[in-house]
Amino acid sequence: MKFFIDSADISEIREAAALGVLDGVTTNPSLVSKTGKPFRQVLDEILEVVDGPISAEVTAVDFDGMIKEAAELAAIHDNIVVKIPIIHEGLKAIKHCAQNGIRTNCTLCFNPLQALMAAKAGASYISPFVGRLDDISHDGMELIQQVRTIYDNYGYDTEVLVASIRHPQHVVQAALMGADVATMPFSVVKKLLQHPLTDIGLEKFLADWKKLQESVSSK
Numbered sequence: 001m002k003f004f005i006d007s008a009d010i011s012e013i014r015e016a017a018a019l020g021v022l023d024g025v026t027t028n029p030s031l032v033s034k035t036g037k038p039f040r041q042v043l044d045e046i047l048e049v050v051d052g053p054i055s056a057e058v059t060a061v062d063f064d065g066m067i068k069e070a071a072e073l074a075a076i077h078d079n080i081v082v083k084i085p086i087i088h089e090g091l092k093a094i095k096h097c098a099q100n101g102i103r104t105n106c107t108l109c110f111n112p113l114q115a116l117m118a119a120k121a122g123a124s125y126i127s128p129f130v131g132r133l134d135d136i137s138h139d140g141m142e143l144i145q146q147v148r149t150i151y152d153n154y155g156y157d158t159e160v161l162v163a164s165i166r167h168p169q170h171v172v173q174a175a176l177m178g179a180d181v182a183t184m185p186f187s188v189v190k191k192l193l194q195h196p197l198t199d200i201g202l203e204k205f206l207a208d209w210k211k212l213q214e215s216v217s218s219k
């Protein structure tokens with residue numbers, strides 16, 4: 001399973017990359033906007049830190065605008081994956097990109113039919129947003145299960161990229177369901193290893209070890 005960080009903040013991305021298990025990065029216009037930096041600068045900084053797929057989103061909503069931005073983004077670096085929303089024009093742009101060797105991440109997916117359409121158009125990744133579905137009392141992870149089943153039924157190789165992750169349980173469920181990628185904010189990355197029994201256990205091991213050192217040194 002691949003782990004991506006969902007961030008445009010270079011210090012978060014650096015810290016996550018230092019863990020040694022980071023496979024890629026997803027950004028979106030809101031995340032880039034938070035940095036206050038020009039888009040190109042943000043992408044260049046990320047490209048220097050992470051050698052893996054980096055999703056960069058188009059902001060045009062018409063076919064011509066989308067494919068123009070897609071070509072410009074893809075030309076920056078082989079690791080750039082162009083993020084395109086699942087709207088009518090977006091679907092056409094995904095198909096065009098697939099035919100022209102540009103990898104795409106189909107974003108803002110909230111139901112299984114959108115995911116099926118994206119796969120038929122040749123998207124490299126589909127991003128179902130689980131947290132935003134949970135937020136409106138739907139079951140985000142049920143969507144992942146549905147998409148996994150549909151893709152497996154027909155042998156689509158579009159990768160299931162679980163997005164809008166809010167907590168580590170989303171990551172556990174994504175792994176159990178066979179999702180290909182989980183993209184998560186840095187707050188979730190930091191929680192992946194946390195367990196109170198690990199901390200309590202380590203504290204006890206170290207205290208017992210210290211006791212032994214004190215008793216042998218006093219002999």
Ligand code: E4P
Nearest residue numbers: 006026027028132163164165
């Ligand atoms: C996906 O690639 C999106 O950038 C992201 O996961 C959206 O997450 P949010 O719902 O926390 O904004």
